[in-house]
Amino acid sequence: MNVTQLFGITAAALVGLGVYGLIVNPQPLRKVLAFNLIGNGVFLACAVIAHRGAAAGMSGDPVPQALLITAIVVSFAASALAVGLMLRRFAQTGTNSLAAPDEAAPGEARTHAEAR
Amino acid sequence: MMTPALAGQSTPGGLLLALAVLLPFAGVLAGLAPGGRHAQRVAWVTVALGIGIVLEIAARLLVSGDSLRYALGGWAPPLGVMLRADGLSVCMMLVVAVVVGAVAVYANGDFGTPSGTREARAPLAFWLLLLAVWGALNLVFVSGDIFTLYVALELLTFAGVPLVSLDGRAETLQAALRYLLYALIGSMLYLLGVFLLYGAYGTLDIALLAGKIGPGPLAWTAVALMSAGMLAKTALFPLHLWLPPAHAGAPAAASALLSALVIKGSWFVVVRLWLDVFGGMVGGSVAQLLAGLGAMAILFGNVVALRQARLKLLIAYSTVAQIGYLFLLFPLVAHDEGARAVTGGLLQAISHASAKAAMFLAAGLIYSTLGHDRLADLRGAARALPMTLTAFALAGATLIGLPPSGGFLAKWLLMSAALASGQWWWALTMLLGGLLTSVYVFMVVVRAMEPAAPGWSPKKPVPRYQQLAVLGLATCSFLLGLAVLLPVDMAQIGRTVTTQAGMP
Numbered sequence: 001m002n003v004t005q006l007f008g009i010t011a012a013a014l015v016g017l018g019v020y021g022l023i024v025n026p027q028p029l030r031k032v033l034a035f036n037l038i039g040n041g042v043f044l045a046c047a048v049i050a051h052r053g054a055a056a057g058m059s060g061d062p063v064p065q066a067l068l069i070t071a072i073v074v075s076f077a078a079s080a081l082a083v084g085l086m087l088r089r090f091a092q093t094g095t096n097s098l099a100a101p102d103e104a105a106p107g108e109a110r111t112h113a114e115a116r
Numbered sequence: 117m118m119t120p121a122l123a124g125q126s127t128p129g130g131l132l133l134a135l136a137v138l139l140p141f142a143g144v145l146a147g148l149a150p151g152g153r154h155a156q157r158v159a160w161v162t163v164a165l166g167i168g169i170v171l172e173i174a175a176r177l178l179v180s181g182d183s184l185r186y187a188l189g190g191w192a193p194p195l196g197v198m199l200r201a202d203g204l205s206v207c208m209m210l211v212v213a214v215v216v217g218a219v220a221v222y223a224n225g226d227f228g229t230p231s232g233t234r235e236a237r238a239p240l241a242f243w244l245l246l247l248a249v250w251g252a253l254n255l256v257f258v259s260g261d262i263f264t265l266y267v268a269l270e271l272l273t274f275a276g277v278p279l280v281s282l283d284g285r286a287e288t289l290q291a292a293l294r295y296l297l298y299a300l301i302g303s304m305l306y307l308l309g310v311f312l313l314y315g316a317y318g319t320l321d322i323a324l325l326a327g328k329i330g331p332g333p334l335a336w337t338a339v340a341l342m343s344a345g346m347l348a349k350t351a352l353f354p355l356h357l358w359l360p361p362a363h364a365g366a367p368a369a370a371s372a373l374l375s376a377l378v379i380k381g382s383w384f385v386v387v388r389l390w391l392d393v394f395g396g397m398v399g400g401s402v403a404q405l406l407a408g409l410g411a412m413a414i415l416f417g418n419v420v421a422l423r424q425a426r427l428k429l430l431i432a433y434s435t436v437a438q439i440g441y442l443f444l445l446f447p448l449v450a451h452d453e454g455a456r457a458v459t460g461g462l463l464q465a466i467s468h469a470s471a472k473a474a475m476f477l478a479a480g481l482i483y484s485t486l487g488h489d490r491l492a493d494l495r496g497a498a499r500a501l502p503m504t505l506t507a508f509a510l511a512g513a514t515l516i517g518l519p520p521s522g523g524f525l526a527k528w529l530l531m532s533a534a535l536a537s538g539q540w541w542w543a544l545t546m547l548l549g550g551l552l553t554s555v556y557v558f559m560v561v562v563r564a565m566e567p568a569a570p571g572w573s574p575k576k577p578v579p580r581y582q583q584l585a586v587l588g589l590a591t592c593s594f595l596l597g598l599a600v601l602l603p604v605d606m607a608q609i610g611r612t613v614t615t616q617a618g619m620p
Contacts, residue, residue, distance in 0.1 A: 049315035
């Protein structure tokens with residue numbers, strides 16, 4: 001197994017773990033962590049693509065690295081926004097579970113909690 | 117206007133595309149720095165200028181009869197980033213400008229900074245986010261490459277999520293968080309697709325990709341990942357769970373932006389991907405699956421809307437249903453009547469945008485007059501707000517598809533494309549959806565027409581200009597069907613040129 005394959009498989013495993021965590025965990029904080037895990041898998045895949053480009057004769061493909069740094073910044077901002085929302089919600093309700101029964105609107109919130 | 121150095125790849129007036137994106141974001145910064153009630157003034161100036169820019173872009177497109185292009189920094193693809201605006205983009209930019217303008221007029225009443233305070237959180241956030249949503253949408257429409265689309269979508273999400281929780285109540289925070297999680301997983305799937313395509317074809321430019329791409333396991337994986345991600349963001353059934361609480365819980369002006377405009381951004385990306393990037397390979401059973409989800413959305417959304425007890429939730433579920441119509445165009449484009457289906461789908465997006473914005477704004481006015489929006493107790497609303505109820509009825513007629521509304525023309529085009537290609541089942545779904553829509557629109561209008569209880573008086577007087585803004589928007593959507601009289605099919609301008617540009 002060469003380096004490209006190793007990193008490719010690692011990326012796939014990270015994405016798989018992240019998707020699993022995102023689906024099964026009702027805690028939003030864990031969902032955000034799972035999202036970050038998916039993100040790391042995707043970024044690793046991008047790095048593998050840069051490496052493969054380098055293997056094709058160039059000394060390194062700079063485009064995926066430029067994409068990568070943009071995507072990392074964006075996903076960091078996304079995580080910060082999610083954590084900010086969670087903190088505000090925790091300060092108000094003292095709970096932080098998406099599955100908690102909520103009275104967003106009569107009837108509506110309940111069907112939602114069930115659907116989750 | 118253009119410096120010679122930039123003229124290499126750009127068309128005359130291409131710089132306007134960059135301006136259409138830059139101006140709203142410059143407005144965000146210029147409003148954020150002084151803060152307070154200055155943000156509102158900055159937003160007003162920006163909205164006025166922005167509408168002017170979009171009109172100028174539309175005029176240039178009509179005069180030249182070709183798509184506008186602008187190579188950022190003079191670098192041509194594959195290395196540089198190209199902004200492109202074809203007929204589809206410009207039509208969407210026009211409707212977004214109209215809706216943003218109407219929402220800005222309306223929000224003057226709801227989001228003015230109260231006198232005596234120097235700065236209030238919700239108004240400041242609203243005016244800045246209004247501009248941010250606009251800039252992000254314009255970037256979605258003019259993006260010429262799939263990575264810029266990703267950045268634009270993330271900007272749109274970051275502007276849309278705080279709009280949901282403007283009032284800061286716990287349940288809207290929860291709705292915003294759920295929306296954010298759906299949007300994040302969607303954009304990660306999309307991003308993975310982008311990286312896969314770059315790894316295989318070495319370019320991100322839509323026109324260049326269209327020339328290189330061919331059916332194969334990798335391209336199919338990319339289609340699946342990117343489409344699934346966008347469906348989660350667009351809230352197509354069965355990924356719609358986040359939409360009703362988010363759209364119904366937000367303040368009326370924010371709901372109008374979210375329901376009318378923000379979901380159209382990710383829908384537009386699906387259209388770009390399926391028509392321009394993967395134009396030659398998708399179709400057949402995959403497109404049937406996508407439209408099948410759309411048909412399910414139409415039936416499910418309308419039936420659930422009928423069972424709602426509150427007006428804003430009813431309108432939110434109606435959005436779930438109307439999103440379904442937007443996806444019916446995909447199995448129809450591969451046939452001879454394809455151009456008609458594309459125009460029909462675009463017209464559906466435009467008429468839904470204006471009608472749904474008018475509906476949410478009308479619901480906001482009804483809410484502030486009655487002090488609630490329970491459907492069982494809407495009586496007196498028509499007496500207190502005759503113009504608003506007229507607007508609601510006109511917007512409802514657009515959603516149902518009564519002539520001469522935009523919805524009628526859109527459904528007419530889609531249905532004739534469906535029948536011409538022998539896919540009668542989509543036409544049947546559209547008819548059934550229109551019937552269900554008419555039931556809940558009439559239900560609301562009839563209940564609001566009932567006379568008020570004796571001695572009842574409005575909770576809060578509604579300014580006339582807010583009612584006029586809503587009525588103007590609803591009238592736009594109702595008269596949009598007259599677009600059939602226009603001499604040119606604006607949506608098709610630059611379409612064939614765009615797809616052929618990548619061919620060697």
